[in-house]
Amino acid sequence: MTDYYQGSLLDAGVAPEIQPLAPERTVLSNGAWVDVRPGWISGSDDVFLPLQTEVPWRADSREMYDRVVDVPRLLAHYGVGATLPHPLLLTAREMLSDHYEPELGERFATAGLCYYRDGRDSVAWHGDRIGRGRSGDTMVAIVSLGAARRLSLRPRGGGPQIGFALGHGDLVVMGGSCQRTWDHAILKTARPVGPRISVQFRPRGVL
Ligand SMILES: O=C(O)CCC(=O)C(=O)O
Numbered sequence: 342m343t344d345y346y347q348g349s350l351l352d353a354g355v356a357p358e359i360q361p362l363a364p365e366r367t368v369l370s371n372g373a374w375v376d377v378r379p380g381w382i383s384g385s386d387d388v389f390l391p392l393q394t395e396v397p398w399r400a401d402s403r404e405m406y407d408r409v410v411d412v413p414r415l416l417a418h419y420g421v422g423a424t425l426p427h428p429l430l431l432t433a434r435e436m437l438s439d440h441y442e443p444e445l446g447e448r449f450a451t452a453g454l455c456y457y458r459d460g461r462d463s464v465a466w467h468g469d470r471i472g473r474g475r476s477g478d479t480m481v482a483i484v485s486l487g488a489a490r491r492l493s494l495r496p497r498g499g500g501p502q503i504g505f506a507l508g509h510g511d512l513v514v515m516g517g518s519c520q521r522t523w524d525h526a527i528l529k530t531a532r533p534v535g536p537r538i539s540v541q542f543r544p545r546g547v548l
């Protein structure tokens with residue numbers, strides 16, 4: 342990998358720190374919702390850069406509907422009990438679990454990391470419904486690091502698309518029926534964008 346992230350000017354020399362949660366909820370149709378907390382992790386250059394160089398990234402493919410498709414991005418998965426690749430991610434996961442457990446009924450247990458090298462890397466429209474997200478309400482919490490990309494969402498049955506611009510250190514949580522009644526995507530962009538790492542925390546059995 343040659344295209345190293347240069348670090349954001351805002352974050353230069355600032356130690357990483359997780360801010361209080363206090364997310365803002367957008368209620369969608371059919372029992373889905375999205376919580377957003379911009380700037381949840383400040384100083385996140387010191388998280389992005391070690392992840393970029395030290396995580397054992399591999400090419401991604403993903404089961405979608407009835408087939409497996411190549412997904413142009415790199416990926417690493419940390420299952421139940423795995424040691425996360427940066428201590429701040431453990432703190433983030435525990436904070437998310439403490440905050441959402443009363444509503445979710447369980448704690449976040451796994452972390453999927455995705456590395457989008459530039460605007461050509463993407464993930465097509467899908468819901469996280471290979472596992473339990475297919476049949477029941479759940480949550481997927483995403484910490485976005487590096488270059489800003491847009492998380493696009495649209496109802497599965499058709500309807501207008503919405504989107505959230507996810508910048509360095511932002512948190513977004515998709516909840517309720519979002520994985521089975523809505524689809525989401527990180528679409529390709531022709532804009533010159535730098536690399537982005539997405540960290541998705543999920544409960545056990547949600548994929
Ligand atoms: O990159 C992101 O933030 C979203 C990734 C995603 O939807 C997935 O891997 O299931």
Ligand SMILES: [Fe+2]
Nearest residue numbers: 467468469525
């Ligand atoms: Fe997803």
